[in-house]
Amino acid sequence: MPDVVILGAGMAGMACARTLLQRGLRPLLVAPEPDVASRGETLSFRASPYLERLGWLDLLDAETATPCQGRYSLWGSAALRRDASHQDEQPGWHIDRRRLEARMADTLDTAGIARRRTEARQLSQEPSEVTIALADGGSIDAAYVIDCTGRAAVTAGPDTPLRRLDRLVGCYCVLTLDDDVDAVAATLVEAVADGWWYMTVMPGGRSLLCYFTDSDLLPPGLRKDPGLLGPLLSQTQAIAARLDSLGLDPTASGALIFAPASTATQVRLIEHRIIRAGDAASALDPLGANGLATALWSGIQAAESVIGLLAGNDSQAKDYERRFLEGIASFLTTQRAMYASERRFSDASFWQRRSHAAPARA
Numbered sequence: 001m002p003d004v005v006i007l008g009a010g011m012a013g014m015a016c017a018r019t020l021l022q023r024g025l026r027p028l029l030v031a032p033e034p035d036v037a038s039r040g041e042t043l044s045f046r047a048s049p050y051l052e053r054l055g056w057l058d059l060l061d062a063e064t065a066t067p068c069q070g071r072y073s074l075w076g077s078a079a080l081r082r083d084a085s086h087q088d089e090q091p092g093w094h095i096d097r098r099r100l101e102a103r104m105a106d107t108l109d110t111a112g113i114a115r116r117r118t119e120a121r122q123l124s125q126e127p128s129e130v131t132i133a134l135a136d137g138g139s140i141d142a143a144y145v146i147d148c149t150g151r152a153a154v155t156a157g158p159d160t161p162l163r164r165l166d167r168l169v170g171c172y173c174v175l176t177l178d179d180d181v182d183a184v185a186a187t188l189v190e191a192v193a194d195g196w197w198y199m200t201v202m203p204g205g206r207s208l209l210c211y212f213t214d215s216d217l218l219p220p221g222l223r224k225d226p227g228l229l230g231p232l233l234s235q236t237q238a239i240a241a242r243l244d245s246l247g248l249d250p251t252a253s254g255a256l257i258f259a260p261a262s263t264a265t266q267v268r269l270i271e272h273r274i275i276r277a278g279d280a281a282s283a284l285d286p287l288g289a290n291g292l293a294t295a296l297w298s299g300i301q302a303a304e305s306v307i308g309l310l311a312g313n314d315s316q317a318k319d320y321e322r323r324f325l326e327g328i329a330s331f332l333t334t335q336r337a338m339y340a341s342e343r344r345f346s347d348a349s350f351w352q353r354r355s356h357a358a359p360a361r362a
């Protein structure tokens with residue numbers, strides 16, 4: 001019986017596996033083959049100490065990451081401005097998440113990680129073990145399970161649901177820049193009546209364009225026809241101008257990709273022999289660009305918690321749970337303030353829903 005089984009091999013699961021391997025444990029990593037679409041995300045500079053600790057800072061190279069040159073937004077007024085909150089900070093990186101995660105996975109394989117390429121279906125907890133039923137028909141017993149299954153949150157139950165606070169969805173495409181285009185590596189964010197846009201560069205001469213709105217506000221037919229982006233883009237100023245200056249036409253791109261992006265919170269991270277990390281512990285609105293750094297931090301902390309629990313000491317686990325839930329409460333307060341600072345569309349459902357958001361609760 002393995003001491004520790006990690007479910008999910010996103011950034012949280014891999015940070016967790018790497019930490020346990022570094023500390024001499026032999027965890028089993030259970031996850032299906034990766035199916036992450038190539039997506040550009042912003043990796044906050046806050047991730048630096050975690051990447052360094054994991055020995056992964058060197059993985060940020062020209063193929064996986066482009067240093068970010070700040071964030072500009074058209075939010076709260078019609079003037080484009082450089083975000084004050086990003087001015088004093090080191091700006092972080094624009095990453096190709098699929099490539100970066102593949103590199104992280106290689107380091108785990110080189111270190112001899114044990115893998116089972118399937119999904120967990122159901123868990124049952126006994127006093128001295130957890131039994132995991134697998135999609136391949138098998139089952140595994142483990143002393144501890146770390147749930148890093150992202151928004152799937154396979155260990156969430158009736159008493160511990162991943163509580164969704166909104167219906168935000170991201171609809172995105174990856175666009176290829178012409179060879180002679182030298183795009184400034186900055187993020188651009190623009191609010192519109194039904195949501196907001198996010199545009200960034202990606203390593204390899206590409207750009208990511210993403211429209212965030214609530215699932216019920218998506219124009220019918222958009223899932224099949226990227227041409228329907230046209231009327232949505234005509235409501236933007238900075239995004240339309242940037243696309244134009246880079247010679248990009250997302251309406252002529254291939255199929256759009258849709259990803260759930262709602263804020264979803266958990267009430268408990270430690271439940272007997274189950275520990276949660278990353279989006280499985282609480283998923284954040286991408287507006288704050290904090291999900292990846294949180295996944296890395298919480299993966300490390302969940303691993304350290306289990307090491308303590310195996311030695312009969314639950315203080316690290318309790319401390320991890322407290323700090324995570326306090327962090328989420330603080331994030332929700334910041335998120336509400338960010339949405340509240342946009343008042344130009346106060347009649348629109350998207351913004352009304354956010355102005356009436358429930359008070360932050362961990």
Ligand SMILES: Cc1cc2nc3c(=O)[nH]c(=O)nc-3n(C[C@H](O)[C@H](O)[C@H](O)COP(=O)(O)OP(=O)(O)OC[C@H]3O[C@@H](n4cnc5c(N)ncnc54)[C@H](O)[C@@H]3O)c2cc1C
Nearest residue numbers: 008009010011012042119120149150170278279289291292
């Ligand atoms: C459109 C969009 C844009 C975003 N932009 C940013 C950004 O710019 N910056 C930022 O910091 N964050 C961003 N985020 C958030 C960020 O992507 C997540 O917070 C982060 O990926 C969470 O990592 P994770 O490891 O917890 O989960 P995931 O990356 O979702 O990984 C979950 C893993 O679990 C596996 N799995 C699922 N179910 C099972 C199961 N039953 N059994 C076993 N394995 C399972 C999956 O295959 C996968 O390997 C964005 C999110 C979205 C949706």
